[in-house]
Amino acid sequence: MNRRGSTVLVHVALLAGGVVTLFPLLWMLSASFMSNGEATTFPPHLIPHAATLDQYRQLFVRLNLGRAFLSSATIAIITTLGSLLINSMAGYAFARLRFGGRDRLFGLLLSALIIPAQVGMLPLFLMMKTLHLVNSYWGAILPALATVLGIFLIRQFMLSVPQELLEAARIEGASEWRIYWSVVMPLARPVLATLAILTFMTTWNDFMWPLIVLTDQTHYTLPVAMASLVGEHALDIELMMAGAVLTLLPVLVLFLALQRYYIAGLMAGSVKG
Amino acid sequence: MKSEARAALLFLAPALAVLGLFFFLPVVAGFALSLTDFDIYALGDLHNVRFVAFHNFAAVLQSKIFWTALRNTLYFSLVGGPVTVAVSLAAALLVNAKVARFKPFFRTVYFAPVVTTLVAVAIAFRFLYHPRFGAINRALESLGLPAVDWLGDPRWAMPAIILLAVWKNFGYNMIIFLAGLQNIPEELYEAARIDGAGAWRQFRHITLPMLGPTFLFVGIVTAIGYLQLFPEPYVMTHGGPLNQTLSAVMLMYEEGFRWWRMGYAAAVAFLLCIVIAAATALQMRFQERS
Numbered sequence: 001m002n003r004r005g006s007t008v009l010v011h012v013a014l015l016a017g018g019v020v021t022l023f024p025l026l027w028m029l030s031a032s033f034m035s036n037g038e039a040t041t042f043p044p045h046l047i048p049h050a051a052t053l054d055q056y057r058q059l060f061v062r063l064n065l066g067r068a069f070l071s072s073a074t075i076a077i078i079t080t081l082g083s084l085l086i087n088s089m090a091g092y093a094f095a096r097l098r099f100g101g102r103d104r105l106f107g108l109l110l111s112a113l114i115i116p117a118q119v120g121m122l123p124l125f126l127m128m129k130t131l132h133l134v135n136s137y138w139g140a141i142l143p144a145l146a147t148v149l150g151i152f153l154i155r156q157f158m159l160s161v162p163q164e165l166l167e168a169a170r171i172e173g174a175s176e177w178r179i180y181w182s183v184v185m186p187l188a189r190p191v192l193a194t195l196a197i198l199t200f201m202t203t204w205n206d207f208m209w210p211l212i213v214l215t216d217q218t219h220y221t222l223p224v225a226m227a228s229l230v231g232e233h234a235l236d237i238e239l240m241m242a243g244a245v246l247t248l249l250p251v252l253v254l255f256l257a258l259q260r261y262y263i264a265g266l267m268a269g270s271v272k273g
Numbered sequence: 274m275k276s277e278a279r280a281a282l283l284f285l286a287p288a289l290a291v292l293g294l295f296f297f298l299p300v301v302a303g304f305a306l307s308l309t310d311f312d313i314y315a316l317g318d319l320h321n322v323r324f325v326a327f328h329n330f331a332a333v334l335q336s337k338i339f340w341t342a343l344r345n346t347l348y349f350s351l352v353g354g355p356v357t358v359a360v361s362l363a364a365a366l367l368v369n370a371k372v373a374r375f376k377p378f379f380r381t382v383y384f385a386p387v388v389t390t391l392v393a394v395a396i397a398f399r400f401l402y403h404p405r406f407g408a409i410n411r412a413l414e415s416l417g418l419p420a421v422d423w424l425g426d427p428r429w430a431m432p433a434i435i436l437l438a439v440w441k442n443f444g445y446n447m448i449i450f451l452a453g454l455q456n457i458p459e460e461l462y463e464a465a466r467i468d469g470a471g472a473w474r475q476f477r478h479i480t481l482p483m484l485g486p487t488f489l490f491v492g493i494v495t496a497i498g499y500l501q502l503f504p505e506p507y508v509m510t511h512g513g514p515l516n517q518t519l520s521a522v523m524l525m526y527e528e529g530f531r532w533w534r535m536g537y538a539a540a541v542a543f544l545l546c547i548v549i550a551a552a553t554a555l556q557m558r559f560q561e562r563s
Contacts, residue, residue, distance in 0.1 A: 003372070007372040010367060010370045010372050010373050011374070014367050014368070014373060014375075014379050017364060017367065017379075017383065018379060018383070021382055021383055021385065021386060021440070021444075022382060022385070023408075024394060024397050024398065024401060024440065025385065025386075025389070025394075025397075027397070027401070027408060028393075028394075028397045031400075039400070040405075040406040044406075044408070044411050046408075086287045086288050086291065087288060089284045089287060089288065090284060090285050090287070090288035090289070092284060093280075093281045093284035093285045094285075097277050097278075097280055097281035097284065098277055098278070098281075099277065099278040099281040099282070100278070109292070112296065112297070114497060114549065114550065114553055115546065116497070116501050116542075116545065116546060116549055117296075118501060118503075118522050118525060118545070119299075119300050119303050119542045119545075119546050120295075120298075120300040120302070120303050121529075121542075122299075122303055122525075122529050122535050122538055122539050122542065123298075123299040123302035123303050123306055123539075124295060124299040125530070126306075126535070127295075127298075127299065127302075142291065143295035143296070145287075145291045146287065146289075148292070151288060176276075176277070176280035176284075177280075180284070201388055204390065205388075205389075205390045205391060207391060207392050207503075207504045207507075208522075208526070212526075222390070223390055223391075223392035223393065224392075226392050226393060226396060227392050227396075227504075227507065227508050230396050230399070230508065237406070240396055240400070241396075241397065241400070243393070244390075244393035244394070244396050245393075247392070247393040248389050248390055248393050248394075251388050251389065251390060252385065252388060252389065255388040256381070259381065262388070263448060266445070266449075267448070267449075267452055
């Protein structure tokens with residue numbers, strides 16, 4: 001095949017793939033601006049006749065999804081901030097502090113990556129029940145405050161911090177905490193950004209554990225609330241699509257804004273393979 | 274250096290406490306739970322728990338529903354996994370093609386589904402799959418093809434869920450493949466061209482073998498993820514029709530958190546864990562051989 005032909009072919013394929021990939025998202029967005037029943041009329045149309053924000057109003061007025069949005073945001077933000085601190089402390093220790101059994105301990109943590117979280121969910125629920133944390137934000141937040149992947153990510157970065165920098169700070173009499181907080185952490189900003197966006201998105205999108213531990217509507221996150229609403233609103237397509245857009249918007253915007261850090265985290269995570 | 278070890282302990286304490294308390298302890302306790310008859314009565318009063326040894330495992334292995342769930346899960350993983358990986362590789366090759374323009378744009382577009390919330394897109398796909406109003410059937414009709422009751426037909430429900438999973442996940446593997454492709458030295462292709470190798474032979478004898486480790490990683494990550502199938506059937510089909518989309522994790526959820534047969538559910542979880550470990554080991558063996 002000549003070069004011209006393959007250029008055309010590659011771009012036709014790229015575009016076709018792009019259309020198929022974006023269609024569900026664009027349709028979701030378009031349907032969310034339609035009035036009741038418009039998405040199911042014949043002949044089918046993809047663009048709303050008269051765009052309306054009615055469905056979004058209904059989300060907040062009738063379905064009270066504003067509360068679910070706040071629950072999602074609260075859980076995701078606290079989890080992100082907490083895991084940044086806890087994972088970075090551990091990652092720093094694994095990379096930069098010498099102690100007996102360090103590498104064995106780290107290896108043990110890594111091997112845990114293949115254990116599916118579901119195995120522990122039944123006892124974890126009973127534990128949360130004993131601690132009176134069922135149906136509280138803390139029940140959703142606490143188990144996510146440290147992750148093996150997060151520790152791994154930070155450790156890989158910290159390994160590249162020059163040892164002389166740390167020694168210089170030690171000679172000046174800085175405490176280990178000062179070195180970590182004032183010397184290492186400012187250098188680690190890119191990897192912290194990566195970990196922050198990964199954690200925020202994972203927490204925001206999480207479904208199974210919140211479904212289990214948040215047993216009452218007052219604490220539902222957006223995915224849990226949406227999953228429980230879709231049954232009774234099976235035919236309110238436009239309304240459900242507005243809910244879906246509300247759920248997706250924060251993560252999509254965040255991804256588009258911080259794509260570089262997100263992809264960096266993904267790549268670092270895959271190197272361990 | 275004694276003080277350094279002490280500092281390390283303090284730095285590690287929060288993470289180890291969280292992981293130990295909320296991950297390792299529950300996993301071990303999960304095994305203990307699977308050896309008991311923990312049920313709704315035990316939930317009310319712990320004195321009702323009895324040790325039953327491997328009774329739950331025997332019960333699970335003898336129940337038809339478990340094998341149905343396991344078969345569905347394997348169907349989803351063994352068909353959905355390879356299809357996802359193939360689509361990912363195709364997308365990576367396209368985006369990586371020398372003649373391709375606007376690469377970052379297409380990469381971002383293809384990756385977008387990965388960051389979306391599964392529950393939200395599953396709800397959207399529920400409507401896209403609607404037998405009468407759904408866009409997918411309308412597209413089929415406009416091509417003169419018969420409409421399909423995607424989520425209502427026992428034969429089509431799992432393929433429909435696989436399609437959603439492929440759409441949602443291929444972008445992740447694509448990124449990994451892209452990195453793998455960029456690590457292949459250009460000289461290899463040049464040498465092949467001088468030897469007169471065409472595009473297909475270059476792909477077959479350079480690209481594929483050089484991507485070996487990438488395939489292993491992508492295969493393991495996809496397999497582990499797919500064997501834990503849960504939100505898609507929960508939102509789209511509730512395991513139906515006729516249990517044809519009931520997954521192992523969903524069985525665990527239903528038994529454990531709907532009927533509170535937690536001992537039984539813990540046995541299901543452990544059997545799934547064994548399947549996942551076996552799948553991982555199998556892929557590593559396979560990779561070593563080839």
